[in-house]
Amino acid sequence: MSQSDERPRVSVVMANHNGAAFLADALRSALGQSLAKIEVVLADDGSTDASLAIARAIAARDPRLVVLPPAPNSGPAAARNRGFAAARGEWIAVMDSDDLMHPERLERLLDAARRDGCDIVADDMLAFFEDGSAPRPMLHGRLALPATVDLALYVRANALFGRLPALGYLKPVFRAAMLRQSGVRYDPALRIAEDYDLVARLLAQGARFRLQPDLTYFYRRHSASTSHRLRRGDLLAMLESDSAFRAAIGPRDAATEAAFRARRASIEAALGYDGIIAALKARDLPAALREAIRVPAARRCCACRCTTAWPGCSPGRGRWRRRPARASGCMSSPATGSPAGKAAARPICSTSARPWPGRGTSCTLTWPSPASFGRTPVLRLRPEMAVFRSVAMRGAWRLGRFLVARDPRTWAAAAIGIADRLLRKAGTGLPGGLVRKAPYSVAVPWQTEDFLHVAGRIRGGADVVVADYAFLTPAFPYALSPAARRIVVMHDLFSSRAAQFARVGAQDSVALIDQASELRLLGAAEAVVAIQGEEGAFIARALPGRQVIVAPIAAEPVAAPQPGEGASLLFVGSDTAPNVDGLRWFLREVLPRVRRAVPQVELRVVGKVGGAIGALPEAVARAVRILGLVPDLAPHYRDAAVVVSPLLVGSGLKIKLVEALSHGKAVVATSVTLQGVQEACAPAVRPIDAADAFAAEVAALLGDPALRAGRAAASLQVARDSFSAAACHAGLLDYLRTGRLDAMPAPPAMQQTRLQAALAEGV
Numbered sequence: 122m123s124q125s126d127e128r129p130r131v132s133v134v135m136a137n138h139n140g141a142a143f144l145a146d147a148l149r150s151a152l153g154q155s156l157a158k159i160e161v162v163l164a165d166d167g168s169t170d171a172s173l174a175i176a177r178a179i180a181a182r183d184p185r186l187v188v189l190p191p192a193p194n195s196g197p198a199a200a201r202n203r204g205f206a207a208a209r210g211e212w213i214a215v216m217d218s219d220d221l222m223h224p225e226r227l228e229r230l231l232d233a234a235r236r237d238g239c240d241i242v243a244d245d246m247l248a249f250f251e252d253g254s255a256p257r258p259m260l261h262g263r264l265a266l267p268a269t270v271d272l273a274l275y276v277r278a279n280a281l282f283g284r285l286p287a288l289g290y291l292k293p294v295f296r297a298a299m300l301r302q303s304g305v306r307y308d309p310a311l312r313i314a315e316d317y318d319l320v321a322r323l324l325a326q327g328a329r330f331r332l333q334p335d336l337t338y339f340y341r342r343h344s345a346s347t348s349h350r351l352r353r354g355d356l357l358a359m360l361e362s363d364s365a366f367r368a369a370i371g372p373r374d375a376a377t378e379a380a381f382r383a384r385r386a387s388i389e390a391a392l393g394y395d396g397i398i399a400a401l402k403a404r405d406l407p408a409a410l411r412e413a414i415r416v417p418a419a420r421r422c423c424a425c426r427c428t429t430a431w432p433g434c435s436p437g438r439g440r441w442r443r444r445p446a447r448a449s450g451c452m453s454s455p456a457t458g459s460p461a462g463k464a465a466a467r468p469i470c471s472t473s474a475r476p477w478p479g480r481g482t483s484c485t486l487t488w489p490s491p492a493s494f495g496r497t498p499v500l501r502l503r504p505e506m507a508v509f510r511s512v513a514m515r516g517a518w519r520l521g522r523f524l525v526a527r528d529p530r531t532w533a534a535a536a537i538g539i540a541d542r543l544l545r546k547a548g549t550g551l552p553g554g555l556v557r558k559a560p561y562s563v564a565v566p567w568q569t570e571d572f573l574h575v576a577g578r579i580r581g582g583a584d585v586v587v588a589d590y591a592f593l594t595p596a597f598p599y600a601l602s603p604a605a606r607r608i609v610v611m612h613d614l615f616s617s618r619a620a621q622f623a624r625v626g627a628q629d630s631v632a633l634i635d636q637a638s639e640l641r642l643l644g645a646a647e648a649v650v651a652i653q654g655e656e657g658a659f660i661a662r663a664l665p666g667r668q669v670i671v672a673p674i675a676a677e678p679v680a681a682p683q684p685g686e687g688a689s690l691l692f693v694g695s696d697t698a699p700n701v702d703g704l705r706w707f708l709r710e711v712l713p714r715v716r717r718a719v720p721q722v723e724l725r726v727v728g729k730v731g732g733a734i735g736a737l738p739e740a741v742a743r744a745v746r747i748l749g750l751v752p753d754l755a756p757h758y759r760d761a762a763v764v765v766s767p768l769l770v771g772s773g774l775k776i777k778l779v780e781a782l783s784h785g786k787a788v789v790a791t792s793v794t795l796q797g798v799q800e801a802c803a804p805a806v807r808p809i810d811a812a813d814a815f816a817a818e819v820a821a822l823l824g825d826p827a828l829r830a831g832r833a834a835a836s837l838q839v840a841r842d843s844f845s846a847a848a849c850h851a852g853l854l855d856y857l858r859t860g861r862l863d864a865m866p867a868p869p870a871m872q873q874t875r876l877q878a879a880l881a882e883g884v
Contacts, residue, residue, distance in 0.1 A: 128209055130158040131212045132161075134162050134204030134215055135147065136197045144176065148186060152179075152185060161185060189204065196311075205307075210297060213294070215293065215295075223339070230242045230333065241293045241295055245266070245337070246291060247340065249339060249340070266332055268332045272377050273373075274288075275289075275317075275321055276377065279317045279321075280387040281387035282387060283383070305326065312355055313359065325370045353392065356388055392416070397412045486512045486513070487515075490565055496531065516528055579602060583602040586607050588610070590610065591643045607645065609646035613771075615633075616638075643660065643667075653798055657670075671852065672849050678785070678844075685763070688721045689723050689760060693754065693764075696733035703766075703767045703770075706767055707724075708724075708738050711765075711767065714816030723744055726745065728749070755784070765790070766781070768790075778795070781836070782806075785834070785840075789806070805836040806839075
């Protein structure tokens with residue numbers, strides 16, 4: 122970026138010394154910020170590894186990276202001062218060359234700084250470890266946030282081995298004008314606690330500092346990290362700096378003076394501890410006893426099992442001892458099993474490590490939110506879930522093939538629901554305020570605990586991270602795997618649903634989201650998996666920088682067509698609004714017409730939709746059987762003569778359509794049901810939207826066994842050609858092998874779209 126360019130809003134200053142192992146990830150993380158006007162200033166501190174070559178290669182592709190001329194090794198403080206001098210932004214952010222940032226971090230912090238009118242703003246920090254230990258937040262659960270930080274609080278929080286989190290570890294964003302006016306810079310004599318010293322001096326001059334609760338800075342702890350080492354020389358430099366600082370600012374209020382004394386005492390205790398350990402290593406017990414008597418606080422330091430920042434660590438000479446590591450995990454996306462006809466709970470985020478065919482696949486699955494239980498406190502895992510090395514949900518016990526909710530409120534909601542259903546059968550029911558439908562789990566707002574669950578499950582060890590639904594892509598940064606491929610399975614284009622429901626005077630039962638917000642969520646992934654071609658083509662046009670893969674829901678076709686017997690119709694569905702509205706239309710407008718032509722017709726309704734449609738129209742009540750949830754759908758498909766799918770609104774691929782085709786059934790469906798797969802299904806199903814034509818088609822199939830058998834055979838052939846696992850998954854598997862779309866065959870179900878729009882856009 123030349124000096125003639127427009128001034129950036131933020132300059133990210135990054136000091137680096139021999140950080141080649143993690144530098145590329147750190148630079149890409151900084152350059153990948155959602156904030157448009159940004160520059161990254163790299164100040165190399167005498168590196169002898171490949172750091173400069175890595176940085177210059179990235180700078181050649183992205184002019185927002187400014188690589189300063191190399192300088193002799195002088196420590197991080199001196200390097201950052203050079204970065205400050207070169208920075209042109211209105212704000213200056215400090216970042217270490219082995220750390221990562223959430224892509225929205227700087228945008229969020231600047232919004233908060235503008236809102237609060239502060240000069241310094243910082244966020245919570247998530248520490249993650251190269252040895253696989255569980256990532257841990259620094260502030261969450263230990264300090265009420267947001268918070269204003271004054272000098273007394275800041276000094277008190279930076280006492281070594283104290284109970285407050287060490288705020289000096291944070292990586293603040295500074296108002297550049299304030300830095301220039303203050304004249305404060307890093308103290309080059311400090312290699313530890315230099316961040317504390319800088320911020321404390323700014324606070325002493327009246328700077329306003331606010332802490333935000335967002336967990337958006339990711340602090341990597343590894344064997345070469347310097348900030349977790351306390352050497353004797355560093356401690357002596359901290360004492361000298363403290364003396365100079367207090368002399369420069371003069372006496373302060375009682376709280377601040379007490380904080381200074383506590384911090385100084387903690388440094389002296391650490392020095393005493395260091396002396397005791399040195400004497401013990403030299404096998405000089407008298408010297409160790411003299412040091413313990415001279416500095417009583419050092420004895421407490423020896424027994425201390427805490428650190429200045431991270432719970433679960435203990436101080437040791439030259440390094441921090443961490444709790445034993447746990448194996449890192451990875452996740453993937455099939456839903457939990459549930460009784461047939463019941464909407465399955467959805468996983469929140471998923472990743473896959475080693476996803477390359479032929480190299481051995483290791484996948485794990487997680488739900489970060491207990492909201493996935495809804496009002497069902499026990500979820501059964503289907504046998505196919507055995508493909509995952511592990512399956513876990515936050516707030517759940519894993520008992521064999523079952524996930525059991527820990528939260529008693531889930532059990533209470535289930536009990537209320539059961540009681541209400543029993544009372545309704547008796548002609549009454551519970552008051553409406555007691556019975557509440559569970560929220561749509563994937564759209565429940567994220568909580569910090571959800572993100573921590575993702576970080577704790579994956580721990581930076583993923584090669585591929587998959588989010589099941591657009592709502593779940595906010596989990597991507599917390600996988601702590603910057604090199605991992607990010608994939609989102611979109612299922613539905615949710616933003617298209619509101620207008621569809623408005624046209625028929627109904628309201629959607631799932632999440633409402635506008636198109637811009639949905640595209641922003643989808644755009645967080647490198648690849649978007651659409652489950653039908655029309656929506657895939659739209660995403661390819663709307664997000665030209667993303668890979669678009671069309672992969673319909675696969676089904677296992679039966680061995681032979683099943684034309685069924687008699688005059689039975691089958692409708693299968695959950696209690697979502699599209700199913701409820703479609704079934705009501707069928708009962709009101711279509712079924713009476715069918716009865717006039719085929720008086721013995723019977724409609725069997727399977728799934729939770731039967732309990733949501735209310736009272737049956739009197740004209741058809743005798744012709745309808747509400748079966749509810751059933752343990753196995755196969756016999757119901759086998760026996761039915763015709764399967765109906767009368768949807769009026771909806772998006773995505775209608776899974777029950779694919780299911781009916783794979784069971785070799787004659788199907789009558791609307792154009793909404795066939796959205797995105799109409800041409801592939803043309804040999805077996807034609808779209809019919811008018812009630813009289815829909816009824817005539819159903820009656821014709823019921824009255825002509827030969828016609829019905831022919832349609833059943835055509836349906837099974839469509840399922841084999843377009844919705845088998847081989848047909849549906851070929852493109853996705855090819856992407857995982859190659860990382861490219863150009864080698865990817867289009868699924869047969871999408872012959873007309875073939876992702877031409879995506880390829881034309883250069884995706």
